[in-house]
């Protein structure tokens with residue numbers, strides 16, 4: 001008899017103490033970036049008594065575990081990220097971070113705990129599986145391209161005879177109702193690109209601007225022109241955000257400076273719009289500079305691509321979540337988020353989906369609760385077993401028929 005949704009959920013709740021304990025241990029000792037030795041050791045220890053083949057990354061602290069089912073079949077990937085943020089925790093939780101200035105403020109500790117919980121549930125049900133489950137435990141999601149390193153090291157071919165053909169990731173959110181699930185077909189999160197520019201003029205006396213080449217009004221003109229660029233050049237149904245987040249020039253009241261510095265971000269939801277907007281920001285800035293006889297040095301740094309959910313995979317997440325959590329708990333997210341995710345690299349290569357799991361703590365409202373990345377963020381632990389069951393159910397669904 002295949003495991004039913006109800007059985008999976010109750011198995012996950014029976015194992016809730018272990019899941020929550022692992023989550024709290026990770027929460028106390030957060031690490032940042034691509035090299036997370038303590039976190040990696042904790043993850044390896046949690047995999048140790050499971051019948052999985054474990055490999056660790058060579059360029060990062062990544063961990064990949066493969067669970068082989070009783071029969072051959074395709075390979076399905078489940079992702080949990082494990083890095084923290086440079087945030088001083090002020091949550092007041094009894095298991096708060098013991099590392100000054102570092103906090104699991106994006107809830108990646110919960111992702112690891114849920115993923116490991118699902119590994120246990122699936123290991124107990126190997127007989128039902130036709131194929132392999134790959135558990136991808138990645139460092140460096142918060143801007144360090146950890147997933148890209150893992151792909152370069154052969155993540156998708158870890159089972160050589162059956163390359164990964166589907167993938168799923170959960171992300172916890174403190175600003176969604178606890179125990180609810182949100183997913184959407186198509187763009188789920190944005191591409192995030194950084195840009196910097198230096199407006200290069202010629203300094204001089206503030207009383208004689210004609211004898212200098214003042215970069216400040218040119219910088220101001222660029223800032224305003226970028227606002228018109230977004231409203232006049234960007235299709236509202238293929239949106240973009242251009243933000244000037246940092247601007248700096250000058251040192252005192254009677255000196256015209258040499259240069260002005262600006263930097264910011266570009267968020268887009270399609271590869272085409274991404275290329276167009278980056279090119280347009282460069283064009284507007286350099287040509288405004290040129291119009292005034294100043295040079296603008298423009299630099300662009302590619303961040304994560306758009307996170308695009310496969311429509312079929314998103315529909316399966318929704319159906320599976322509805323079976324597990326009930327008809328009212330899951331919904332199609334009306335709009336994408338303009339934040340970015342490096343699971344996007346995986347979804348560029350294989351069809352799959354990322355979904356949000358709500359964990360707004362009791363007594364707070366989703367609309368006003370401190371959000372992910374806040375120094376005050378708290379995630380409700382009650383839905384973690386539901387997340388465990390959802391990870392496991394997605395793999396079971398992919399590997400049984």
Ligand SMILES: [Zn+2]
Nearest residue numbers: 106142372373
């Ligand atoms: Zn984050």
Ligand SMILES: [Zn+2]
Nearest residue numbers: 106108141171
């Ligand atoms: Zn995150």
